[in-house]
């Protein structure tokens with residue numbers, strides 16, 4: 243599993259399908275549940291996060307985490323090189339140029355190859371212990387690859403969120419009525435500070451590694467050799483860096499990087515220039531804050547001034563109204579910008595954005611441009627304050643805000659804007675992957691009233707489809723084929739495609755593992771959902787809420803009638819009576835051994851765990867049961883004695 247993880251997340255060259263990986267993963271996780279004492283300290287099951295912490299402990303950095311001094315002009319770079327030359331007298335030296343990743347600094351401590359601690363920079367001397375959170379970042383090896391690991395190796399780097407991941411996260415936060423993050427760096431920092439590592443596991447975090455802290459039993463002559471060593475040991479480094487003979491080469495590398503900076507999946511706010519010869523780092527030393535052997539060169543942020551012509555509203559899949567700035571078109575980073583997101587009304591008020599204002603906007607890569615500031619000096623007095631409407635701009639339905647949410651929502655479930663977004667989600671590549679169902683068709687199908695929900699797609703007929711604008715017999719047939727083809731999608735894809743708030747692809751896969759069919763899922767209560775490892779209370783509540791809605795139950799019936807596979811096809815999860823239930827056995831049994839009892843429970847689909855927690859469905863207490871019984875009683879868990887267990891087993895057999 244660890245090897246496939248590396249192939250997938252570091253090298254982007256997977257050999258297994260997601261499904262095959264999941265099968266292996268489940269096998270391991272079942273084994274670990276049976277034999278907890280055998281779970282490895284680098285087990286990939288750690289990646290999903292564990293019990294929430296009450297706070298972070300502190301970690302004192304054996305070698306302080308410094309920052310870099312910044313340069314903005316070419317001349318400052320030449321000055322830096324002059325200083326290096328002077329300090330090194332006649333020693334020959336060269337440089338490495340790396341992207342400056344705009345993320346959060348992290349220090350990873352490996353002892354004999356095993357990741358033991360991950361910490362944030364903090365004040366440079368002491369940081370937070372965020373090991374559980376960092377373990378969820380799939381590209382960070384839990385154990386270094388290869389033999390001969392050094393006794394101590396501290397590796398430093400940057401945890402970041404990809405631009406695409408950031409956009410998706412903010413979209414789902416806005417959909418859920420939560421405050422969006424201002425930029426990918428804040429999103430990464432906020433994610434690393436979560437106390438619940440299971441939540442962190444859902445955040446699209448990644449890392450690039452580029453430096454060292456404390457080292458024992460390992461030495462490299464050149465920084466570029468160290469980077470190559472990192473790659474060999476399974477770490478992710480920047481996809482591109484340059485070794486340069488002199489400062490002339492350095493400026494060329496900086497130019498090349500600047501041209502391609504938007505092609506990186508993460509934000510790059512500059513270049514880092516490092517002396518390549520590691521022995522010279524010591525000779526050059528450091529000031530109080532930063533080393534003298536490295537410097538950052540910052541690129542111009544990509545900002546532009548423009549005028550806010552109007553504020554329009556977008557209605558999302560869950561009805562959230564998002565204000566959008568309609569701008570006088572302006573060119574930034576080579577592309578024309580005419581819209582920017584304003585997130586929500588609080589943001590508009592906080593920044594005091596008025597229609598007609600001159601705004602400073604910023605665009606970085608694919609991230610939707612954001613408003614940085616309002617040019618208040620340029621106001622003429624004709625600017626207009628914006629207010630959110632009381633009715634949905636699309637369907638005129640009432641708009642309300644829920645407790646603890648900044649977002650305003652259109653509560654009309656029949657709102658065409660919501661239905662369109664729902665269909666987009668349903669048909670998308672990652673969910674039902676319906677070929678031929680493009681944007682303009684979705685618009686027409688909803689506007690004409692032919693489709694009111696995803697299940698209606700399965701009742702479409704050829705003639706009315708062919709009569710739609712820009713459609714003909716052939717295109718109608720193509721769409722029908724696409725819809726027909728989607729009927730064989732896996733159960734988890736359907737669960738995901740339903741668009742239940744907070745249920746992402748991963749949660750959907752977990753649910754498929756625990757529910758044999760849709761009826762079981764529909765009738766599950768919050769308690770049994772929460773009992774599933776990796777399903778938290780928010781997700782559980784949202785699932786229950788979804789199936790409480792009569793409309794959604796009708797949709798399920800429609801999907802069933804259409805012949806979709808609404809049951810799990812996982813071999814291990816056939817419809818077994820105790821599936822999804824976790825038992826703990828304690829004390830001594832008289833009519834059978836604990837192992838025999840465990841075996842019978844497992845045959846009925848139940849799981850055996852050796853420790854009692856909230857996730858335990860039931861404790862079986864034999865004679866002389868001790869602390870586990872006390873704990874189960876304290877947690878209010880159901881407790882069975884031997885007779886009750888036998889009765890249960892006989893009933894299910």
Ligand code: IVH
Pocket residue numbers: 307308309310340341342343344345346347348399400452453514532533536538
């Ligand atoms: S080397 C002794 N290399 O930028 C400091 N830092 O503004 C060694 N950063 O603290 C830092 N990409 O958090 C280095 N390729 C890179 C980097 C990088 C981003 C961050 C890092 C550092 C900050 C300084």
